[in-house]
Amino acid sequence: MNFYISITFLFLLSLAESRRYHKQGLQDPPSAHIEPPKESWHTQSLDHFKPGDSRTWLQRYWINWDHYKVGGPVLIMIGGEGEANPVWMNTGAWKDYAAGVNGAMMLLEHRYYGQSHPTEDLSVKNLNWLTSQQALADIASFITSMNEEHKFEGRWIALGGSYPGSLAAWARLKYPHLIHGSVSTSGPLKAKADFYEYLEVVTDALNTARPDCSNTLNDAIKKVQAMTRKRSNWNTITKMFKLCSPFNGNSLVDITNLFESLVGNFEGIVQYNKDNRDFEGAKWTNITVDTLCSIMDNNEIGSSLDRLQAVNDLTLQMSEEKCLDHTYKSMVNELQEVSWDSKGAAGGRQWTYQTCTEFGWYQSSDSPKLNLGNIIPVRFFEYMCSDVFGPKFNIDLINKGVEDTNTYYGGLDIEVTNTIFVHGSTDPWHRMGITETNKSGMEAIFIPGTAHCANMYPPSPQDPPQLISARKRIGELISKWVTT
Numbered sequence: 001m002n003f004y005i006s007i008t009f010l011f012l013l014s015l016a017e018s019r020r021y022h023k024q025g026l027q028d029p030p031s032a033h034i035e036p037p038k039e040s041w042h043t044q045s046l047d048h049f050k051p052g053d054s055r056t057w058l059q060r061y062w063i064n065w066d067h068y069k070v071g072g073p074v075l076i077m078i079g080g081e082g083e084a085n086p087v088w089m090n091t092g093a094w095k096d097y098a099a100g101v102n103g104a105m106m107l108l109e110h111r112y113y114g115q116s117h118p119t120e121d122l123s124v125k126n127l128n129w130l131t132s133q134q135a136l137a138d139i140a141s142f143i144t145s146m147n148e149e150h151k152f153e154g155r156w157i158a159l160g161g162s163y164p165g166s167l168a169a170w171a172r173l174k175y176p177h178l179i180h181g182s183v184s185t186s187g188p189l190k191a192k193a194d195f196y197e198y199l200e201v202v203t204d205a206l207n208t209a210r211p212d213c214s215n216t217l218n219d220a221i222k223k224v225q226a227m228t229r230k231r232s233n234w235n236t237i238t239k240m241f242k243l244c245s246p247f248n249g250n251s252l253v254d255i256t257n258l259f260e261s262l263v264g265n266f267e268g269i270v271q272y273n274k275d276n277r278d279f280e281g282a283k284w285t286n287i288t289v290d291t292l293c294s295i296m297d298n299n300e301i302g303s304s305l306d307r308l309q310a311v312n313d314l315t316l317q318m319s320e321e322k323c324l325d326h327t328y329k330s331m332v333n334e335l336q337e338v339s340w341d342s343k344g345a346a347g348g349r350q351w352t353y354q355t356c357t358e359f360g361w362y363q364s365s366d367s368p369k370l371n372l373g374n375i376i377p378v379r380f381f382e383y384m385c386s387d388v389f390g391p392k393f394n395i396d397l398i399n400k401g402v403e404d405t406n407t408y409y410g411g412l413d414i415e416v417t418n419t420i421f422v423h424g425s426t427d428p429w430h431r432m433g434i435t436e437t438n439k440s441g442m443e444a445i446f447i448p449g450t451a452h453c454a455n456m457y458p459p460s461p462q463d464p465p466q467l468i469s470a471r472k473r474i475g476e477l478i479s480k481w482v483t484t
Contacts, residue, residue, distance in 0.1 A: 036086035048137035072102035073154035083114030155180035161453035181481035188432035193360035201428035213293035220308035253328035356385035417441030424450030
């Protein structure tokens with residue numbers, strides 16, 4: 001599979017998966033038309049916090065030496081909740097940063113994702129070592145080993161986008177003797193079970209594009225709600241939204257899952273709106289918030305319900321799906337699969353486990369500022385944790401995990417130096433991150449009009465001035481960190 005096809009597939013897959021799983025993650029950039037370096041493998045401890053446990057596994061990583069000069073720094077891109085893509089080794093803003101400081105570039109895949117398999121399967125007992133703390137210890141072990149193997153004398157700078165953006169900040173916090181500076185892009189730092197703020201940002205983005213866009217969406221959602229209450233409408237719902245199986249209005253979880261998909265069509269586009277991943281030959285990268293709102297504001301299409309149907313049709317076409325699988329049972333069954341060869345192992349099962357045990361971040365409709373009602377209540381996701389992983393994975397465990405995470409890392413009160421936090425105003429995840437600070441050693445860049453991880457992608461002639469300025473400032477700070 002060539003890189004163009006691979007990236008297109010992953011982008012479309014992310015759209016399809018966003019209908020089922022929580023919207024999160026750094027998307028892959030366009031190819032640089034250069035063969036990436038070959039993968040390497042690092043022997044890693046299974047449990048870094050149990051000295052008597054000698055079990056090990058192999059963690060995948062890549063190195064690019066193109067810009068490195070002896071004594072130069074090392075820029076490490078942290079992998080996240082999906083397979084690491086070596087396309088990053090020859091492209092992205094960090095390539096320019098590496099060239100500017102004569103640095104090596106390394107990409108480290110996150111444990112339990114991609115080809116980095118610490119255990120024989122993804123059973124609940126084997127997911128015990130899937131934590132952000134273990135992942136940070138992996139980074140520390142990796143840096144120590146690389147320093148010994150390659151005799152590095154320069155400083156290490158950590159970079160990451162989305163959840164890896166959180167890890168970049170936390171790695172600097174917990175291992176400051178190994179990591180001299182961090183660029184945390186679109187990284188949520190505050191764990192929170194009921195992340196209703198996500199949909200608030202989505203609503204604001206829709207209203208910015210067209211004043212009546214979110215109102216039209218709300219009207220369509222209310223019409224669907226009314227239709228679900230009458231059995232005579234169930235067949236119409238099935239046909240209207242091209243459901244893979246007949247709609248059953250007696251199943252509350254199926255109804256919620258349907259709404260999660262219909263609203264998710266807008267959430268996914270908002271989060272990655274104009275994020276600069278466009279490349280020659282790619283399909284659908286021109287689909288933006290403006291595209292969706294032009295549909296929702298088009299009276300010629302018909303009622304608000306007809307327009308919601310049109311958006312759903314477009315999303316199905318983009319994801320190359322013939323129908324929308326809205327059933328809760330299907331989703332849970334997929335997430336219950338434990339084989340590394342299963343569809344859930346692409347990241348859905350692992351990331352769901354992390355949200356159930358550490359982070360929450362469930363994108364509900366519970367906001368008092370919205371007019372959507374309880375179409376996507378947070379308890380839907382809480383019940384899902386128990387249904388997927390077992391009865392002990394309940395609301396109490398989620399709340400404890402969230403509390404422990406915020407206590408361990410500090411949440412939005414984190415105290416860390418040589419760290420820059422970068423967020424875009426269109427990205428809903430900025431509501432769980434740091435967008436302004438007056439703390440010494442910390443800097444925040446809030447980029448108006450940009451979306452999730454926009455500053456990490458390669459520069460484009462279409463970049464707005466504020467994005468260009470953000471990339472420049474990041475480069476200035478990295479240069480400062482590695483020399484002073």
